[in-house]
Amino acid sequence: MISDLLAEGEDGHRMVTGGQRAYNLATMHESTAATFSAATDERFVLHSVTQSIADFGEDVRHGFTQSPKWLLARWLYDDLGSALFDAICHLPEYYVTRAEAEILSARAVEIATALGRDIRLIELGSGSARKTRILLDAITARQSQLEYVPVDIDAGMLEKTGRDLINEYNGLRVTAVRADFTRPAEALKGLLGGRDRNVVLFLGSTIGNLDPISAATLLRDIRGVLRRGDALFLGADLRKPAEILIPAYDDALRVTAAFNLNLLVRINRELGGHFALEHFAHCARWNETDSRIEMHLESRIAQTVHIDALDLDVTFAAGETIHTESSYKYDRATLEVLATQAGFAIEQVWTDAGGRFADVLMSVS
Secondary structure, X not given: OOOOOXXXXXXXXXXXXXXXXXXXXXXXOOOOOEEEEEEEOOOEEEEEEEOOOOOHHHHHHHHHOOOOEEOOHHHHOOHHHHHHHHHHOOOOOOOHHXXXXXXXXXXXXXXXXXXXXXXXEEEEOOOOOOOHHHHHHHHHOOOOOEEEEEEEOOHHHHHHHHHHHHHHOOOEEEEEEEOOOOOHHHHHOOOOOOOOEEEEEEOOOHHHHOOHHHHHHHHHHHHHOOOOOOEEEEEEEEOOOHHHHHHHOOOOOOHHHHHHHHHHHHHHHHHOEOOOHHHEEEEEEEEOXXXXXXXXXXXXXXXXXXXXXXXXXXXXXXXXXXXXXXEEOEOHHHHHHHHHHHOEEEEEEEEOOOOOEEEEEEEEO
């Protein structure tokens, strides 16, 4: 589910960027795109990219006046939502984080070799870079000097993580970028010059939160700032039986249910909503046709709920749902299509022992 538009990359956040139905990254934002340096020292620099901020209330109004109703998954990540997602990552049913960590731990040297020497490492949705450290160990064993470019929306996290990393790795320089990582061309403009091979990390399963059109749009945006010979290292959750997928999104302890229902709590708190949580139920559904898990909030009764700040009455039939997240699952064929559409060619694929998750190295074609 990754902090608002945040670090799904880090721990497999399922929903940070949205991916709701025909939601298209090509049209989701307007921005001013002015970049400035916010903090510098010898081996650490923090840039901030000025961008427009999406409005929670307007997104709620838009989604709740559609049929069927939906909300962008990014809004699940207030402070409580982010804490609940962190708990989800430790649940036995939620395999994503463990599966990718297994790949990186078992194949780090092989992956670092495939990435090559004299590289610059860029990470979208970097978070606390816990899994990234596995690769940094292997890469810095091959090259004594490395520039790491983490991109995330949380400036405090970037500052803390960046300074921790330069203390841990003597030859590391960190050029951190506070920006919406779903707009990489804008975030990275002017930062990727020189002779080093640029390797973009997009770990976790964030790509699965985007519908196929939006996923291809995002990868094309990444491709737009790269040169021939550069690469993308992409994490993707793989197709598997529904009896494995559904518990991962509807666990026995009901932590994911609390995570989903917290969206209504947020509407009540921030927008003066009057949602009674006992009148809604969390549900997870496997959509075989679209190869995606869907999370919904289902109205248990026929009801009308008022939202004060929007002066909006939202009417629900019994059994009607709010679609809050989609998580697309891939196989080799769909990964090949995605790569081709975005201007990449797949070089190598690594999977965990159970074949649940894949990390894919794509080169600019």
